[in-house]
Amino acid sequence: MAKHEAESLENVAKKLKQDMDTDQKPGCVDVLFGVDCCGRCMLRFLGVRDFEIYELSSKEIKEILTSYRQAPTAATAAEEGETSIESRMDQDAKEEKEEKEEMEVICTACVGTVQFAEAFVQEIVERMQKEAYVTKTFNMNVTLPTSTLIRNHAMAIYWNQKLSSYPTAQVDIKEIFKLLISWPIERQTGLTLDFGSELRMQVAIKHEETKEDHVFLSKMKESGLIIKTKRENRKMIVVGDGRHHVVKALTLVKDHRFISCGHVPPTPVSSRPQLDSIEMMRESVFVGGRYLKYTRDVSQTPWSIGTTMLAELSVSGIVCETLKNAFRADEFKFVTAGREDANVRMLGNGRPFYVEMMNPRIPVLPSETIKQLEGEINTIMPDKVQIRHLAALRPEDTKVIKDGEETKTKSYSALCWTSKPVTQAMIDAVNEYTGKAFYVEQQTPIRVLQRRAQMIRKKEIHSLKAFPLEGHFMVVHLHTEAGTYIKEFVHGDLGRNQPSLASIIDCEADIMELDVLEVDLEFPPPECLP
Template sequence: MSKHEAESLENVAKKLKQDMDTDQKPALKVRLEEALDGGLKEITKAPGCVDVLFSVDCCGRCMLRFLGVRDFEIYELSSKEIKAILTKHRQAPPPEAPSENTATPIGQDQDREEEAICIACVGTVQFAEDVVKQIVERMQTEAYVTKTFNMNVTLPTSTLIRNHALSIYWNQKLSSYPTAQVDIKEIFKLLISWPIERQTGLTLDFGSELRMQVAVKHDESKDDHVFLSKMKESGLIIKSKRENRKTIIVGDGRHHVVKALTMVKDHRFTSCGHVPPTPVSTRPQLESIEMMRESVFVGGRYLKYTRDVSQTPWSIGTTMLAELSVSGIVCETLKKAFRADEFKFVTAGREDANVRMLGNGRPFYVEMINPRIPVLPSETIKQLEGEINTIMPEKVQIRHLAALRPEDTKVIKDGEETKTKSYSALCWTSKPVNQAMIDAVNAYTGKAFYVEQQTPIRVLQRRAQMIRKKEIHSLKAFPMEGHFMVVHLHTEAGTYIKEFVHGDLGRNQPSLASIIDCEADIMELDVLEVDLEFPPPECLP
């Protein structure tokens, strides 16, 4: 659907919502009469035009579609009401009305039960309102905080085949197809959106962040398109394959069927398919209702004071290597507050589980996926920060929690190449630390130099082998007793600190070990600072 068509439908929906405060059906009937006697007169006066539609089990709403009626509000009339008006434009006398003694199943609407299920829409448009109750109940259960909704629909593939077949049939009977039919999905979407608006108080808005996908199925006609796959010129290839222990059919999507119909000539379609379409005896069913709102983002900085918490859940198979994670401590509270389905935890770099994150903390943001609540007041976000900081205050805390705009999250991605980090490393040396070793290291204080780091052996199983050239902006050592020294480093983001210290079997040049001319290893590592302005100042309260 084009943007112009979407806006047109949206305007129609808004207008009808206002008009339907009172019973407008008498006025709609008049408008249909006027349309048939006015702009559509040239169509309806064609010999047998309306009779062709009455000669098959076509519902009143689909009759309007085939006649090209684009006054969408008229479709609010029931199929029987529309047929009663169209009957006046028939050339052949209508059949006798059914006997008054005809039984109607208990609990069914007599007006609608008398009518056969439409062969064109298989009941989707004819009984569109039947799905509204389930949709409204689902919307009430999900309880999205919103004033608008966007609606997309998926109808049975068979409606494509049947509309095409009925078009061919009409063309055969009238020698020419009089007009372009109205898209069945447009009508179905409006027929369910209007009552949803009236019952929920929400407004149909094709720009809404709340997107609803309604799928309708009709099992009786689900194989109507299969015959096309046996016609070489259609190009329709339907295959079955096993996926997740289930057999699924591929190649039969609506876009494939639409393309196949354009490739098959009418006479070939008629010889292999059914023209007019065959009757159906069952109504369609609501297959699924999917509701999704665009993600919202919150972010801040986290501090990790312990060496037994991983950044994200860390496991091999079913074995957890770290019992706790920063994302678990921080994100579950936020997920609950926004009533989101899932979350995505994104950080400016990462530290190993046995590395502390100190100073002002590491920048992070959390993407809330499908949140029912899109906006929280700044006071509430501040309360959430406090709540998170009471979960395990001796292990993980956060600072500067704030709501973010989607574009604010780019700061973290862009900062991967520009940010710098400061570290404090407790190092062991194979020789007792002496002043000469300290002086050798401190010769680099305030003096930038580059190291070439091959992909560390410890991560070769998951990262490509390559040489990374990283800048170390400053290096300073402080002696401790015996074989220990503390080294402060200020480096380019992405520098492997552990490998810089021990050299990684010569794969890191130069290294701390080569500078002090003895073996060295890292005992403890702390991140002191991540030099990245985040969250952006304008996001902070």
């Protein structure tokens, strides 16, 4: 709802009086005053939906609502012993009561969450300023103490005991709390609350004093509430007591059972709620391009066994840290169109990749800045890794990488050793397949069998061409379907690959060096390039 900054509190107060005058709620105000309910919760229970009124303090609201309290009837007076409570107090007790009222008793319904909502604003604003997201809007979700569910339910039962009817269109406590902290945040930061904003903020409030208010429900079989503890990440945590579980339990428990085990009306509280956590998250952004790897000592991603690093450098490490810092992201995810081993070079036009920037503080960088980042990355280790065609991507553009896993083709150059000296007959046998497609059946390679399921994969070799070198060496160029195991195709993997280069030349063969020459996939999309 739009906030009318210019409207005075006096005019807001008039609105409340008009609402009370036009929509009488007989008896309700008396009930609320009798259970130490704050002014804002009174408005919630009375169904007041003119949200600007809630900016009045609890004390101001109660002062206005006092005029709507009903005069005591004869029966009421009799119940109270023919005299008012205050008339039976001595002067000291009166002064004590006045002092307590001046301090403002903590609300038994919201345990102070909406009553003192503004108290949380400054810490939230400071966190927002520290994170410094580049944005004009923010979205907010709030988590309030579970005890507010129990206490609101107890209030409804209490009203039903006291009155024959009461307002049923009560205002959700989270809705009021969210607005009460959002309005001053808007004024202090200049940002606008927008439920469609990409910047999402989760604010959680806790109240230690009432954190076990709901536990009695777990002792009532019909509630279905089962609370357990379990060990997770070396810590004991409680499960089964989430808000949705409690809400469901309350719908299953009859009022008379709730009264017998719970507290109706809610019991007083003596401590204020606290800010538990502030989590801020923005939708991921994506950049992508193609990388080239000119050396045989760089893995694609960090490669280790236990605590031992098997490759000191990685493509992702060289490329992504610079991008992460530029977008001020929390983390990154490096995704590529296939992968090559650490001792395999990636040449030609490079391998397509994209980087997902998670929770970036800066969502958009100008194309000129992205070009500068490409140049900066290419100066880190120019003789080992470089990138090309770096561009900002839309989320849907990244699907090309995944979709291309089964459709793309790759070209390779392999330096091969043969157990026999290379002859022209061997070269001719290989070159029978130049420009001629054929299929190979590859069982899961022995070298990866410990982490991949045993199966037979049928892959297409589109073309094969051999070039002789001296002695026992030849260079073989291959154009293959994506996912073909090149090393196993060359040496046959103890007969698990049929046919293989070894079977074609009728002798043992193995790869000495392997280069990827081309990954046939259009990426980044042309429309993303400057």
